[in-house]
Every structure is written in structure tokens, then in C-alpha cells.
Amino acid sequence: MKTQVCIIGAGPAGLLLGHLLRAEGIECIVLERQTGDYVLGRIRAGVLEQITVSLMERLGLDARLKAEGLPHDGFNLANGERLIRIDIAALTGKHVVVYGQTELTRDLMAATEERGLEVIYGATDAAVHDIDSDAPYVTFGKDGGEQRIDARFIVGCDGFHGPSRQSILSRGAEYHREYPFGWLGILADVPPCNHELIYANHERGFALASMRSETRSRYYIDVPLTEKVEDWPDERIWDELSIRLGPEAAANITRGPSLEKSIAPLRSYVFAPMRAGSLLLCGDAAHIVPPTGAKGLNLAASDVHYAAEALRAFFKGYEADAIAGYSDKALARVWKAERFSWSLTRLMHRFPEDGPFERAMQVAELDYIASSKAAQTSIAENYVGLPV
Ligand code: FAD
Numbered sequence: 001m002k003t004q005v006c007i008i009g010a011g012p013a014g015l016l017l018g019h020l021l022r023a024e025g026i027e028c029i030v031l032e033r034q035t036g037d038y039v040l041g042r043i044r045a046g047v048l049e050q051i052t053v054s055l056m057e058r059l060g061l062d063a064r065l066k067a068e069g070l071p072h073d074g075f076n077l078a079n080g081e082r083l084i085r086i087d088i089a090a091l092t093g094k095h096v097v098v099y100g101q102t103e104l105t106r107d108l109m110a111a112t113e114e115r116g117l118e119v120i121y122g123a124t125d126a127a128v129h130d131i132d133s134d135a136p137y138v139t140f141g142k143d144g145g146e147q148r149i150d151a152r153f154i155v156g157c158d159g160f161h162g163p164s165r166q167s168i169l170s171r172g173a174e175y176h177r178e179y180p181f182g183w184l185g186i187l188a189d190v191p192p193c194n195h196e197l198i199y200a201n202h203e204r205g206f207a208l209a210s211m212r213s214e215t216r217s218r219y220y221i222d223v224p225l226t227e228k229v230e231d232w233p234d235e236r237i238w239d240e241l242s243i244r245l246g247p248e249a250a251a252n253i254t255r256g257p258s259l260e261k262s263i264a265p266l267r268s269y270v271f272a273p274m275r276a277g278s279l280l281l282c283g284d285a286a287h288i289v290p291p292t293g294a295k296g297l298n299l300a301a302s303d304v305h306y307a308a309e310a311l312r313a314f315f316k317g318y319e320a321d322a323i324a325g326y327s328d329k330a331l332a333r334v335w336k337a338e339r340f341s342w343s344l345t346r347l348m349h350r351f352p353e354d355g356p357f358e359r360a361m362q363v364a365e366l367d368y369i370a371s372s373k374a375a376q377t378s379i380a381e382n383y384v385g386l387p388v
């Protein structure tokens, strides 16, 4: 097979990029290791920044997002019994939209046929070759045989564990930090306990009250990495949430059976540069943020925006070296989101190594945020997403 751009990975980054390229008349093929149903079964992000919403709008794939997404003008930081509201709409003039990554991916998947975007599911052992040439290619297994796609560029949108970054590890630097806990998430068909999100720092640990709709809630608590999902029957999670989220939210929690329950490790990670020769990396393939701050999916969207611009400039003949600028542009935004996610994680979690001094610093910072419009504005502008 021959195409202009071969994309590895049909998560949100790969599908968004595929659609943006097709909209420009650029040929591309997306390879996905899993089935479509498997991809849709992963419950992940829930908060969309303007950049993500506007890409869906530009593609004309935002009908359901507009109808079902919940615009949020603010969110809350809780510290024990105190609730600090960050009024993002008043402070920045922007808002975020609560709409599940699953639904966004479903909308992108549903439009592939009609938009002529070819996605090959069940593609095993994808490997990139000759990326230092103008004629790189990808090999993969399908239905028992090996296949090959020749392209002008390959874009790795294959997440943190995919083969794209692995193939260029020696060509860049890895920056990372692991955290000593994971987020245990529960999804349930019960109304949310609050109309806006609450990120809580409690002496027993972190908790987040989020939602997918007026009738579906998503909650998280942090747990040591040694814990297993089996250690956490639903009732134990509801009990813990009721303590950590504070009395007001606890009074409004409706309990219900979990539709999904999983533990995600927290890490900060950046691989730089995000390109080697004819291979570009987008999204989790190049970087990971801890989920505090809801930046991962949105960063994947901004990478895709920069990659689509660079590829368009290249193929439309405006700029021969457009591709060379991709990594620096993307990384400038990535590092700022890494900083924000890291600092909000630091502020809202109890680290096992922390002593009374570190705790006093958290209390002082939360106090400062509660009393300072400047501090709230800084949080709000990062939360809604820095300019692209
Ligand atoms: P992925 O979604 O990981 O997609 C990569 C795709 O590549 C997958 O489909 C995978 O199967 C495929 N793949 C892998 N290897 C191969 C291979 N060898 N060949 C072919 N295909 C391959 N982000 C936010 O912005 N807001 C949030 O509120 C938020 N909450 C989160 C909550 C949790 C619990 C978690 C875990 C994450 C959260 N994130 C959030 C992060 C967000 O989900 C990710 O950043 C996002 O999924 C990145 O998209 P991606 O397309 O780059 O990678």
C-alpha cells in the first residue's frame, strides 16, 4: 500500500489527525493494534479545552458534542471543609466542556467511512523503517501475513507504550518523574454530587468528583501503587469519597454500582524532540502528564493541530521545512502543561515523603489561592488551556 501519511494508533490523536489531513485532501492510513470496540472501552479523559472542541467544530463533527457536552464555567479546589471556586469564565472569558474521551472517539470513528479515512484495526507488530529517508515505511501483521505501507511521513500516535517513540529513543532525551500513587476511578450511573468538578486534598488523600452527564458520575481517589482494584469493592470507594470530598459534597453523593473501575498510575514524562527524520510523534506517544488538571487529551489535540498544520504546509508546497518546526512548536505548549499538571498534582496530593513543612506549604498555597485573584487567574488560564 502507498499513502502520503501513515498514522500509527487510532486513539483520539490518530483519528483527529487522520480527519484533519483528509479534510485537506491529504492521503493517509491509520493503523490500530486493537479493535474499535476495545478502543471505545477505555474510560479516560472527561474535560475538553477550547482547542479540542474547536478541532471537532472545524471538522463538522461536533453535533453531539454541542448537544450533549456540558460547558463548565468553573471548578473547585477543596481543602478539608473549605471549597475554593475557580471561576474560569469570569477570570478568562472561556470555559471547558465536559464530554468523555470515549464519546469524542466514537464521533471520530463514526465519520471515518463517510470522510474516506481508512483505519486498519487489528494491525499487529507495527514497525517503522527508513525514517531518515524521504520514503519511510511501516510494516505490520494482519490476518496472518505481513503488510507494508509506504509513505512520505509516519506519525506515531500510538500512546505511551507504542513502538514509535521506542524506535527513536536514542535520538532524543527522556524527562520523567514517577509519583508514588495511582488514581482509582469509578464510573457509575448516578447524578453528580456537585454541578462542577471538585479536586480535594484531604488528610486521607486526594479525591476528584467529576461527571460525564447529569446522570453519569466519574470519581477518582488516589491509592498507593501497591493496591489492586479487587481491594476496592464499590462501597469502600463510596465511603472513602464521602470522607475525602468534604461534608457538603458527601451529603449529595448518590451511590450506585460501578460500570467501570480501574487504577491508572501517575507520571510526568516528555520525550524531546518530538520528531526524528520523517517520523513525528503526537500525544501520549511523546509525553504524559499526571491527570490532575485534565491536560492529556487536550495536549494530544494541540500536538495534532501543529502536526496537521506542518503537514499541510509541506504537501501544499508552501514551506519545504514546515516539518522541521513541528517539535519546537508542540513542545513549547507541552512543557507548560507539564508544569501545570505537576504543580497541581503537588498541591492536591499527600506525598508519603512529605512532613509538616510540606503540608504547611500546601495550606499556605491554598490560602493564597483563596485570597488572590492573580493566583486564581493563573490557575484558570492554565486549566482552560494556554493559547495554541
Ligand atoms: P491513546 O489514547 O493511548 O491512543 C493510542 C492508540 O494507539 C491506542 O488506541 C492504542 O491501542 C494504539 N496503539 C498502541 N500501540 C500500537 C501499535 N503497536 N500499533 C498500532 N496501534 C497501537 N486527558 C485530558 O485531557 N483530560 C482528562 O480529563 C483526562 N483524564 C484522564 C483520566 C485517566 C484515568 C487517564 C488514564 C487519562 C486521562 N487523560 C485525560 C489522558 C488522556 O486520556 C490521554 O492523554 C489520551 O488518551 C491521549 O491520546 P492518544 O491518542 O495520544 O493516546
Ligand code: DHB
Pocket: 044, 045, 046, 047, 197, 208, 210, 211, 218, 291, 292, 293, 294, 295
Ligand atoms: C476527569 C479526569 C481528570 O483527569 C480531570 O482532571 C478531570 C476530570 C474525568 O475523567 O472526568
